[in-house]
Amino acid sequence: MPVRDGLFVDVDPPLLVTGRCRSCGHLHFPHRRTCPYCSSERVDESRVPGRGRLWAHTAVTAAPPGYTGDVPYGFGVVELDEGLRVIGRLTEAEPSLLRRGQPMTLVVVPLHTDDDGRTVVTYAFAPSSAEPHGLDGRRPPTGAAT
């Protein structure tokens, strides 16, 4: 199950759910009813493929508050082809193996198993050269025990 509804569509390949304002034209994520740039209510949901280029990246080496998944994990910003910079996890947890500007693709990754035994998943970005993404291509973040 998704960590939160309305962030992404878990199809193969997955889609990121953004908002596009009909008044000012700006994209935003996550999708909101009101445009964060111009306060307009004329915002359309826009599902985008989540392809783009790496704009900044690091790795988180110690579990931050409220997080029960594995560490380390990659963390960065991807500039989507549609013209939007998005913060998210990266599947690569070794920063030296990534470089700014390299093609990245949206994937869905597991976070942890909830009390009812369901796998909680979230969106992340993987280097485009990585293995096929989507349901069958799911893999735990680097360093995760499987």
Added chain:
Amino acid sequence: MAGVGMHPFGRHGELSTTEMGVTAVRAALTEAGVGRGGFQAAFCATAYGGVASGHKVLGALGMTGMPIVDVEAGCASGGAALMLAAGAIAAAQYDTVLVFGVEKMPKGIIRSSFFEPWQEEAGLAATPAYFALRAQRLMESSGVTKDHLAAVVVKNRRHGVHNDDAMFRSEVVAGDVLASRVVCEPLRLWMLCTPNEGAAAVVLRANGTGSSGAVRLAAAVLRSHVPGAVLSESTPLSGLVDDDVIPPTALAAQDAYEQAGVGPGDLDVVECQDTDAARELLSYEELALCAPGSSAELLESGATQLGGRLPVNPSGGLLSKGEPLGASALGQVVELVRQLRGQCGARQVPGARTALSHTVGRGANAGVVILTR
């Protein structure tokens, strides 16, 4: 600025927020010669203090009855409280106002109610990771290297040796900074400030009433962000493809320079937000202490160390003092009042007459205070 007081920043065991606040407030009131009934309002800055933190401090001192307002603006809470007090005095609502900040931070990475539960669950509430991404962008835009980041730590820790109110009072060498544990590449553990505990207080009095000493509050500005920058302190999950969104620190600095009628070239001493080493360098650029992209050169020139043209963080900065959120901005102000009075001993900036304090953090909130004498 009629009086200032501090409770040292550090880890103080069972000592409560209220007890630390009492120490700082009592010192500031004593210095100002103000007793019960001598101030008409109080603003208390705190982020983690909880309900009625200010009332608890003043209640413990037997000094209640006036309006007491707690103020939360993240790292800039103290700047926000000072702005409100200065505004009320300028409007002739009060002639003497007490402003203080208290904090007792949890250990480790700061847990913030700012993030939604799903963001924590997804590992996106990783505050140092946002600092690291900002540091990485600065390294790309300004020629900043890890050696520069280490040099900021070495500089501020050297300054902090002389500050009795600092948590860390030993010098460090660059090699040890770089060899400390990687928290989020490129940031090493010693490049990050430590959340901790402490209190600071100032008494603000209208011009021309009483013996205010020579230090004057020339500007106290708080600004929030304009949207668009993905790595803004507002911590959004997305941003525009636009590298020219004005950051909240620059907005606050522009307003403060205008209000005070001074420019960055007039400053003698600065206390700025060094939550991490890169943040200090970014502040050089956003406060217009140097041209965009030249923070590394300003650091290399030695200008920002004690003895240089414009010492930055002579107190040792947050890297030496630690960061008790509600108290940190007022801690800077206390330091600068003492600098302008010439009371800082081995860390004194000789002849300092114009000083700037800067804090920025989640919200986004950016506070800039300018003091003159």
